[in-house]
Amino acid sequence: MPDDPLRVGVVGVGVMGADHARRLAGRIANATLAAIADPDRDRAQELATQLGGVRVHADPLELIRDDGVDAVLLASPGSVHTEQLLACIERGTPVLCEKPLTMDSESSLQVIEAERAAGRSLIQVGFMRRFDPEYMRLKQLLDSGRWGRTLLLHQTHRNLTVPNPHFRSEMIVRDSLVHEVDCARFLLGEEIASVQVISPTPTRHALKGVVDPQVSIFRMASGAVVTNEVFVNSRTGYEVRCEAVAETGSAIIGRPSSGIYTTGVGPDGGEGTWGGGIDPDYRTRFERAYDIEVQAWVDASRRGELVGPTSWDGYASTVVCTAGMESLSTGAPVDVVLRAPVTRT
Known part of the structure; x- marks a missing residue:
C-alpha cells in the first residue's frame, strides 16, 4: 500500500456528489479530495472554494484524465455513466x-465486458x-443458518417528499x-x-x-418471497426498514430509536406519540453507511483491490428494475433474465 493518500476526483456535485466531496475532504482517512467536475461551473467553483480550493473541471472526462487524480467517485446522472465508466476503465x-451503473442492460454489459x-x-x-x-449484522445472522432458511423479506422505503417535478412512476x-x-x-x-409491481390508489x-406508493413482489431463485413498499411522498420522513422471516426466527432492522423512549398524548389531545424523531433524508439515515462505504473503497483502491x-x-x-418498469405498466409478474457477458479481445 502506498504511503501517499489516494487522490480522489468527484464527478457531479449535486446533493449526493457534494455530500461525498465534503466526506472526502473531512472524514475519510488516507484520501484527499483532488478535484471536482460538474457542467455547472459556478456550483462546482463555489463548493471548491468552501473545501479549500480544489481543482475544478467543467468536463468530467478532463477530470478522469487528470494526472493528479488516482480514483474517481461518480455522482453524475446515470445517463452519462457509460461514457465516464469506459473512460475510467x-x-x-x-x-x-x-447507482445506477448505467440506464439499461445493454450498456451495463458493455461496461462489464x-x-x-x-x-x-x-x-x-x-x-x-x-x-x-x-444490514451487515442481519446478513451475518441470516448466513449463519441459526434460524434455518430465510423464507420472507419485508422491505419498507419511504421518503418525506420528492420535489423533482420530473420524478415519474x-x-x-x-x-x-x-x-x-x-x-x-x-x-x-441469490x-x-x-418481479411484480402493484399499483395501489x-x-x-x-x-x-x-x-405512489408502489408495492412490489420479488420471487427469488430459491422460492423465497420479498415484499417491498416504496412510498416517495409519505410526508412523515425517511424510513427504511427490513424484516427477515426464517423458519425458526425473525429479525427487524431500521426501527427508529432514541436515548429515551417516551409516549404521550398528541399535541391536539388525540392519539399518542412516541419521543423520537424520523430522519429527514437518506444522508442522515445512512450517514454512517456512506462513511464506511467510501472508507472501504479508498482502502481497497490503495491496495489495488475491490x-x-x-x-x-x-x-x-x-x-430487475427494467422488468419492474414493464410490470408497472401491466400489473403482471415479469421474469428476470440475466445474460452472461462475453469478453471481447
Whole structure:
C-alpha cells in the first residue's frame, strides 16, 4: 500500500456528489479530495472554494484524465455513466459509481465486458446499505443458518417528499426500488427470478399521473418471497426498514430509536406519540453507511483491490428494475433474465 493518500476526483456535485466531496475532504482517512467536475461551473467553483480550493473541471472526462487524480467517485446522472465508466476503465482508474451503473442492460454489459477485457476489477457500485452496520449484522445472522432458511423479506422505503417535478412512476422503480433490489440479492445471496409491481390508489400528494406508493413482489431463485413498499411522498420522513422471516426466527432492522423512549398524548389531545424523531433524508439515515462505504473503497483502491458491490451487481439490479418498469405498466409478474457477458479481445 502506498504511503501517499489516494487522490480522489468527484464527478457531479449535486446533493449526493457534494455530500461525498465534503466526506472526502473531512472524514475519510488516507484520501484527499483532488478535484471536482460538474457542467455547472459556478456550483462546482463555489463548493471548491468552501473545501479549500480544489481543482475544478467543467468536463468530467478532463477530470478522469487528470494526472493528479488516482480514483474517481461518480455522482453524475446515470445517463452519462457509460461514457465516464469506459473512460475510467481505459485509464485503469478505480471508480465508485453511484447507482445506477448505467440506464439499461445493454450498456451495463458493455461496461462489464470492457472491465473484464482490461483484466482488472475497477468498479464498485454505490449500494451503501451493504455497509450499514444493521444490514451487515442481519446478513451475518441470516448466513449463519441459526434460524434455518430465510423464507420472507419485508422491505419498507419511504421518503418525506420528492420535489423533482420530473420524478415519474417509472423512476420510483429505477431510482428508489433499486435499493430494495440490491438488498434482496445481498441478504439472501441469490438472484431475483421475477418481479411484480402493484399499483395501489395513489396518495393525493403524488404528482398527477404518478403511482405512489408502489408495492412490489420479488420471487427469488430459491422460492423465497420479498415484499417491498416504496412510498416517495409519505410526508412523515425517511424510513427504511427490513424484516427477515426464517423458519425458526425473525429479525427487524431500521426501527427508529432514541436515548429515551417516551409516549404521550398528541399535541391536539388525540392519539399518542412516541419521543423520537424520523430522519429527514437518506444522508442522515445512512450517514454512517456512506462513511464506511467510501472508507472501504479508498482502502481497497490503495491496495489495488475491490470491495463491495461489483459491476455485475449493478447490471443485475438494472435488469430487475427494467422488468419492474414493464410490470408497472401491466400489473403482471415479469421474469428476470440475466445474460452472461462475453469478453471481447
